[in-house]
Amino acid sequence: MGHIKLIKSSQDHEQALARVMTLMDFDPAPDSAESDELDLLAFLIEKYEEEAFPIDSPDPIEAIKFRMEQQGLIKKDLVPYFGSASKVTEVLNGTRSLSLNMIRKLSAGLGISADVLIKEPCAKSAISKEINWDAFPITEMRSRGYFEGFKGSINELKEYSIEKLNQFLTSVPNGFYLKPALLRTTAHLRSNDKEIDSYALWAWQVRVLQKAQLEQLPVKYVKGTVDANWMKKLAQLSWSDQGPKLAKEFLNRHGIHLVIEGHLPKTYLDGAVCICASGNPVVALTLRHDKLDNFWFSLMHELAHIALHLDGTETWYLDNLDAEGGDKVEQEADALAQASLIPSGYFNSLEMQDTSSVRKFASSLSISPCIVAGRVRHELNDHSKFGKAFRDKVSNHF
Incomplete structure (x- = not known):
């Protein structure tokens, strides 16, 4: 030898x-x-x-597709393993992560190794490598309860930050795919000249989806429900002292989530709208300006996006309503929002000189006088108008 x-x-x-x-x-x-x-x-x-020359184990999605081809299965055949036809589509498209329950069922039913199914999908792995994990505002996220169940100190959170952020981002379908680099191609962003903290915005979006995911709505949204007449009916709920709560109930009854989530620093957001994994629209408001008139205009602006623009080609509409003008899309949403609250050509701010005239005009439209006062202040660019009157806070309702 x-x-x-x-x-x-x-x-x-x-x-x-x-x-x-x-x-x-x-x-x-x-x-x-x-x-x-x-x-x-x-x-x-x-x-x-x-x-x-290590050979990687196959991507979990590719392994499932290979087994489907091998056994002549179609998507419908996978429903018992995933729970619903929509979940089958979302997993195979890479927009929903496999749950432990799905992994167990697939491993037992299709004979795919659990080690393969647990592996991070290739697309997500590629995105993960490009993430600046230190850019997330984890201190603020922790104080807001973003890391559910985590009881440790901020130093402990920093030690396990990547693990905890991974858990947070994968807690909702599409969470990983809201990466800032993709924002311009997946969202319509209305902003001013201030530099936005894209990682804070990403965290906020995932948190909104988390909250929506916890809500069980009584019905599915029917496309075309939100239109000018529907929005006018909603606006008349503002006359009640419980208007914001009634608005949430009204939206929920029509298959629309309403999420209240405070903005994170350097995001400059008033509101946003998107379609969640269930197919229902999600309207999210930050209450950055904690006033009743801002609440109603922000709400109507996001609903206007549903009525006019949200057709599935863009994932999110993200709005800083302090940014004047905006593009054609934003101008259309502003116009419909204003007309839903106060009909066009029916309002003259110069006639609203005192609280009495404001209340009388609001009564004629069956809307909150705060909305009328807010419109007068905006058009006259005089935010001291009417003193302390008509400055009701909305955060008390939520």
Whole structure:
């Protein structure tokens, strides 16, 4: 038997392969020294190649698709493993993570290794490598309860920040795919010249989806429900002292989530709207300006996006309503929001000089006088108008 050594380099590997070819040409007899040498070299080559050229286990989604093709399965056949047809589509499209329950059922029913199913999908893994984990405002996120169930200190959170942020981002379908680099292609963003903290905005979006996910709505949203007449009916709920709560109930009864989630620093958000995984619209308000008139205008603006623009081609509409003007889309939403609260051509701010005239005009429309006063202040650019009157806070309602 020739001198055999551990294979530690590509040169050693080539020499071992050459020696194997030589031995095979001789066709050594079983139990001979040459046969033993051949077996030993084959073992050493295999071990070296396992370490030098590792073969990744398959992507979990690709493994599921391969098994479907192998067994002639269609999406409908996977419903027992996922729970619903929509979940099957979301998982296969990479927009929903596999739950532990799904993994158990797939492993038992289709014979796919749990080790493969637990693995992070390739697309998510690629996104994960590009994330600046230190850019998340974890101190603020912790204080707001973003890391549900975490009871440790901020130092402990920092120690496990990537793990906790991974859990947070994957707590909702699409959470990972709201990455800031993708924002301009997946969202319509209305902002001013201030630089937005894109990681704070990402965290806020995931938190909104978390809250929506916890709400069970009585019905599915029917496309076309939100229109000008529907919005006017909603506006008349503002006359009640319980207007904001009634608005939430009204939206929920029509298959629309209303989420109240304070803005994170450097996001400059008043509101947003998107479609969640269930197919229901989500209206999110930050109450950044904690006034009743701001609440109603922000709410109507986001609903206007549902009525006019939200058709599935963009994931989110994100709005800083302090940003004047905006593009055509934002101007359309502003116009419909204003008309829903106070009909166009029916309002003259110069006639609203005192609280009495404000109340009388609001009564004629069956809307809150705060809305009328807010419109007067905005049009006259005089935010001191009417003093302390008509400055009701809305946060008390939620």
